[in-house]
Amino acid sequence: MERNDFPKDFIFGVATASYQIEGAYNEDGKVPSIWDVFSHTPGKIKNNENGDVACDHYHRYEEDIKIIKDIGFDAYRFSISWPRVMKNTKEKNEKGLDFYNKLIDKLLENNITPFITIYHWDLPLFLYEKGGWLNDDIALYFQDYSSILFQNFGDRVKHWITLNEPWCSSFLGYFYGIHAPGHKNLQEAIKTDHNLLRAHGYSVEAFRDLVKDGKIGITNVTTKVEPADETEEDFYVALLVDELTNGWFYDPIIFGRYPENARAILQRNGIEIFENDMNIISKKIDFFGINYYTRQLVKYAPEEPFMFRTIEGELEKTEMGWEIYPEGLYDMLLKIYNRYKTPLYITENGMAGPDKIENGKVHDTYRINYLKSHFENALKAIKDGVDLKGYFIWTLMDNFEWAEGYSKRFGIVYTDYTTQKRYLKDSAIWLKKFLEGK
Numbered sequence: 001m002e003r004n005d006f007p008k009d010f011i012f013g014v015a016t017a018s019y020q021i022e023g024a025y026n027e028d029g030k031v032p033s034i035w036d037v038f039s040h041t042p043g044k045i046k047n048n049e050n051g052d053v054a055c056d057h058y059h060r061y062e063e064d065i066k067i068i069k070d071i072g073f074d075a076y077r078f079s080i081s082w083p084r085v086m087k088n089t090k091e092k093n094e095k096g097l098d099f100y101n102k103l104i105d106k107l108l109e110n111n112i113t114p115f116i117t118i119y120h121w122d123l124p125l126f127l128y129e130k131g132g133w134l135n136d137d138i139a140l141y142f143q144d145y146s147s148i149l150f151q152n153f154g155d156r157v158k159h160w161i162t163l164n165e166p167w168c169s170s171f172l173g174y175f176y177g178i179h180a181p182g183h184k185n186l187q188e189a190i191k192t193d194h195n196l197l198r199a200h201g202y203s204v205e206a207f208r209d210l211v212k213d214g215k216i217g218i219t220n221v222t223t224k225v226e227p228a229d230e231t232e233e234d235f236y237v238a239l240l241v242d243e244l245t246n247g248w249f250y251d252p253i254i255f256g257r258y259p260e261n262a263r264a265i266l267q268r269n270g271i272e273i274f275e276n277d278m279n280i281i282s283k284k285i286d287f288f289g290i291n292y293y294t295r296q297l298v299k300y301a302p303e304e305p306f307m308f309r310t311i312e313g314e315l316e317k318t319e320m321g322w323e324i325y326p327e328g329l330y331d332m333l334l335k336i337y338n339r340y341k342t343p344l345y346i347t348e349n350g351m352a353g354p355d356k357i358e359n360g361k362v363h364d365t366y367r368i369n370y371l372k373s374h375f376e377n378a379l380k381a382i383k384d385g386v387d388l389k390g391y392f393i394w395t396l397m398d399n400f401e402w403a404e405g406y407s408k409r410f411g412i413v414y415t416d417y418t419t420q421k422r423y424l425k426d427s428a429i430w431l432k433k434f435l436e437g438k
């Protein structure tokens with residue numbers, strides 16, 4: 001498989017997120033985010049690490065852009081730190097906006113197309129103190145914040161993603177409690193998700209006025225859900241979990257309603273489902289971003305509240321314990337495209353590996369094999385009719401991996417956090433050759 005097997009205008013990119021790489025957590029007027037608070041709370045993050053410094057990208061962005069250029073990527077997906085550009089619900093932080101203006105200009109200078117993610121989990125504390133995603137007003141605060149970004153960057157940035165993975169913000173942040181703000185309340189998860197989708201819709205509405213020649217979408221984590229065994233019951237719970245984890249975040253945007261079976265089982269468990277603003281939530285988008293990593297195997301378990309248990313699979317796993325399952329990428333590209341008939345980007349795909357550095361080298365052959373097999377499945381999906389426009393690798397350099405801290409390395413570039421030096425791993429060198437084949 002070569003780069004030229006893909007369509008001529010197919011985009012190969014690399015992705016990061018503000019809280020995971022920038023550091024400078026309290027510099028130049030940046031106010032706290034819920035992740036600053038969460039990572040400073042003992043016991044929340046492995047080894048009690050935090051994003052105060054991270055990869056110090058705030059000061060090293062020019063060097064990092066050089067690396068992106070050197071590897072040969074067409075595009076770079078990054079997120080804006082809401083608390084870096086807004087001091088409160090009304091006032092902008094000009095120094096924060098300046099950072100992103102310089103970043104965007106440097107990317108364009110290097111002929112790298114910027115893709116902006118408006119929200120990748122670092123909610124300003126001043127909004128969390130007003131109820132955060134539980135407060136219905138957040139949708140309009142998000143519209144105001146989005147509009148400021150559209151007005152400041154929309155002249156140069158034409159590809160926008162409103163939210164990264166509302167499933168994570170709502171279910172990991174408000175139900176499982178392993179992400180900020182660490183709540184454990186299913187009703188809150190359902191409520192926050194509805195407000196996240198409302199915020200998405202209001203942002204799209206503003207975008208149509210402010211960036212008329214731009215494209216906007218939303219990124220969802222998209223996991224292949226499979227029955228653990230070939231039994232009726234396992235097939236049923238697989239459908240149910242697919243609706244709860246995938247359909248719940250896709251259907252409202254295209255069909256203006258939540259998936260029926262998931263909705264019914266939530267209501268049977270006394271959960272209130274929200275209907276308001278479905279006309280806003282389903283404002284037409286230009287693409288979906290798919291973050292694909294692995295599959296989820298589920299088993300019928302009537303004793304469980306949602307009648308299923310997740311089973312550990314037998315396939316080779318990454319450092320995150322996630323099975324390596326490239327066929328699942330093909331399956332989900334077909335499923336999502338055929339159900340929603342909306343153009344797609346893979347906005348994240350990659351793996352955490354047991355990366356060891358020796359004399360400045362990291363022999364991550366496993367990551368080359370992972371990427372190759374997922375590229376092949378993406379190409380197969382294109383040949384089978386999926387309108388797949390691009391593929392962003394997660395991630396550029398090792399960075400702050402949320403609850404796992406710095407213990408998990410997803411980068412194609414190795415970060416030495418003591419020196420802040422970057423080292424191209426073998427996977428980056430392989431990609432450089434692959435991308436040269438244009």
Ligand SMILES: OC[C@@H]1[C@@H](O)[C@H](O)[C@@H](O)c2[nH]c(CCc3ccccc3)c[n+]21
Pocket residue numbers: 017020164165168221291293348394401402410
């Ligand atoms: O875990 C690797 C990446 C994160 O570093 C990104 O910020 C985030 O967009 C992202 N999403 C997923 C799949 C859902 C997930 C996120 C975090 C932890 C477990 C599962 C994997 N990743």
